[in-house]
Amino acid sequence: xxxxxxxxxxxxxxxxxxxxxxxxxxxxxxxxxxxxxxxxxxxxxxxxxxxxxxxxxxxxxxxxxxxxxxxxxxxxxxxxxxxxxxxxxxxxxxxxxxxxxxxxxxxxxxxxxxxxxxxxxxxxxxxxxxxxxxxxxxxxxxxxxxxxxxxxxxxxxxxxxxxxxxxxxxxxxx
Amino acid sequence: xxxxxxxxxxxxxxxxxxxxxxxxxxxxxxxxxxxxxxxxxxxxxxxxxxxxxxxxxxxxxxxxxxxxxxxxxxxxxxxxxxxxxxxxxxxxxxxxxxxxxxxxxxxxxxxxxxxxxxxxxxxxxxxxxxxxxxxxxxxxxxxxxxxxxxxxxxxxxxxxxxxxxxxxxxxxxx
Numbered sequence: 001x002x003x004x005x006x007x008x009x010x011x012x013x014x015x016x017x018x019x020x021x022x023x024x025x026x027x028x029x030x031x032x033x034x035x036x037x038x039x040x041x042x043x044x045x046x047x048x049x050x051x052x053x054x055x056x057x058x059x060x061x062x063x064x065x066x067x068x069x070x071x072x073x074x075x076x077x078x079x080x081x082x083x084x085x086x087x088x089x090x091x092x093x094x095x096x097x098x099x100x101x102x103x104x105x106x107x108x109x110x111x112x113x114x115x116x117x118x119x120x121x122x123x124x125x126x127x128x129x130x131x132x133x134x135x136x137x138x139x140x141x142x143x144x145x146x147x148x149x150x151x152x153x154x155x156x157x158x159x160x161x162x163x164x165x166x167x168x169x170x171x172x173x174x
Numbered sequence: 175x176x177x178x179x180x181x182x183x184x185x186x187x188x189x190x191x192x193x194x195x196x197x198x199x200x201x202x203x204x205x206x207x208x209x210x211x212x213x214x215x216x217x218x219x220x221x222x223x224x225x226x227x228x229x230x231x232x233x234x235x236x237x238x239x240x241x242x243x244x245x246x247x248x249x250x251x252x253x254x255x256x257x258x259x260x261x262x263x264x265x266x267x268x269x270x271x272x273x274x275x276x277x278x279x280x281x282x283x284x285x286x287x288x289x290x291x292x293x294x295x296x297x298x299x300x301x302x303x304x305x306x307x308x309x310x311x312x313x314x315x316x317x318x319x320x321x322x323x324x325x326x327x328x329x330x331x332x333x334x335x336x337x338x339x340x341x342x343x344x345x346x347x348x
Binding site for chain 2: 020022023024025026027028029030031032033034035061063064065066067069071079081083
């Protein structure tokens, strides 16, 4: 297995075909990571949540990191890491256009938001939040099937692999 | 779909059957999240890496967060979030016993460490690091198939569902 750096285009392709991401935020240098569903659109990842720890922390510190991957197997995988910035899209006229963009993206996956919005038994439904992450920088790595290139072996090959070996064996047998 | 808080035992079971985790660390309040392979053993998660950004950051700030999940589908999933502390296990006599524990765990998955240890083309093989994360606290959520419980309907049921409906129908037919 060989590991390659992914090009920017390959990173974008993975973001476009995957909606499941792991979002890391941090407060007082304590990181926190959770799975979320996002939609990639023009250098932003759009998401939906109910109020909770991650929203509270991202409001305090908008620096975030997301990881999106495709682990078909331990030898066939790709992983993209995004560094970005949290931006909330509140229901006010200023954000109307962006909320419409988000809404259109979310409509493509009618079920996707349920894990974020279904309350735990005994809990009230909490206010829902629409947000996006501006992608500042991203890097990706992927595996490939190419064999690992090793330097050519300098040792003398065994006798049976050297030219004329069959002639020499027959001569000994005769 | 109903979402449940997982018990401590359910969280441990998920950690025990999954080796793929997402590890978040942070430096100067900038989070960083990457996929890693870990082995769960007695309140610790054991891992292996080559020197790089995450090791550098965890040496500076040992507070970490890991997420382990099982997304069979968007309606059947479980996710455990672990808050913990990074501890390096260097190759010195003091850590010999713990490195042996780690080594035995790693032997169960002969391929698992490859993504972390295969150098990118043109890069030198970097020193390998064995570490563990002490689990300080964890929480988990899972979905279940149970229908969402709604309050009982107070309306009068349709005639055919009220007691004595068959008698009444037969009386009409006779």
